[in-house]
Amino acid sequence: MYHSVGDCSDDPYRVTVTPERLDRQLRWLRRRGLRGVSVAELLAARARGEGRGLVGLTFDDGYTDFLDNALPVLTRWKCTATLFVLPGRLGGDNAWDPLGPRKPLLTADGVRRAAGAGMEIGSHGLTHVDLTRADDTLLKAETVESRALLEELTGVPAAGFCYPYGTVDRRVMDAVRDAGYSYACAIDPGELSGPHVLPRLHVGQHDGAVRLLLKYRLHRLRRRPVAGLR
Template sequence: MPVSADHGPSTAPRPDRLRRRPGPPPWVAMYHSVGDCSDDPYRVTVSPGRLDRQLGWLRRRGLRGVGVHELLAARARGEGQGLVGLTFDDGYADFLTHALPLLRRHACSATLFVLPGRLGGENAWDPDGPRKPLLSAEGIRRAAAEGVEIGSHGLTHVDLTRTDDALLRAEVRDSRAALREVTGADVHGFCYPYGRLDRRAVGAVRDAGYSYACATGPGDLCGLFALPRVHIGERDTAWRLRLKQLLRRHSVEGV
């Protein structure tokens, strides 16, 4: 899709206003597709039944899933107890049909990281496994209208650590501008494709005006622009979720 230039000065909250107060680190869960798991070589799909049980487990423990921007803002106010970040990467169309009704049922929300350069396309970056449709612009607007935070996953899902400077800027800055046009709202969060990042990618995200960015597991970089997340999959039953909750150790204090 054609991408316009950025829309002038950012209106996103300053990152220092989202900096967490002392306390345990945030727990941010990472999901992808919600649907049929029978052909899932990358283990990125969770069945609707499993997601239902996982969200139920959170609620029984007095926890509620929210988008990452809401989580960080609450923590900055000292009010984040009982909140867990829920994220869904890639913007699969099954988010609307399978994930969103379950989020509603359990009174949860989430952040959906999408690819505005592949609207209505498919997961062409995966060499193996089934082709899965991605959300259209209208689908993204429907999710946003339900209170889901929309974040950028780049334009086309490329490894930002292997791009030249021009492509890096386009993937990071232009994707934010494109999503503003799609949703009519500001875009606070970015998610690094494949979870791969380096200081150059982090700098590009910061310079583009985002207020936070999500990685995958803990790495050499940490902070608001390299938030670690916990991968959640079909095999994650209650006891595995509890173990993953106990193992999270990393802070969001600044990069």
């Protein structure tokens, strides 16, 4: 799980990695016979029994620095990724973060450019709100309307959803499934399990080779296999 790729000098939430660090992290994967792919590609490969050697890569929020800083590194290492964007905030910024610098978000053209470069485009909701606190009307807008807008934008139905802040409960999970998404990404979904609450591992600026290895091993130990997936 990544977010922004750029300058880390003002990063109170620790959601930014530099392009140089991302390059070293992807090189670490490739040297171990692993390749980063979109979540949709990973799940399709696993369904065929061919997922060995693949690692799902996600980038949340849809910052403009994805095109300038992340995409060239992904291309260099022959990786793809899933970019979770906010169709209700295209061309805006991360106004939901009270601390830290304002970071611009991709425009509609930027999202299309990322899709054209082979990246999967998924929904992060419309506006980045905690869906566990949303009423039914807002929950439907954040899930159903965001998917419709992304299909209109890219010409492809969005298969994946990513819960803002990683927060999810059964009501929200059911709403995402009912909106037509085939999978959804959380962070640590607790007792919930299945393809609509896929757990992810945060990767940050300080994660070098040793930390990556430890995180990988600990993640596998603390997360049981996801029901419904091989």
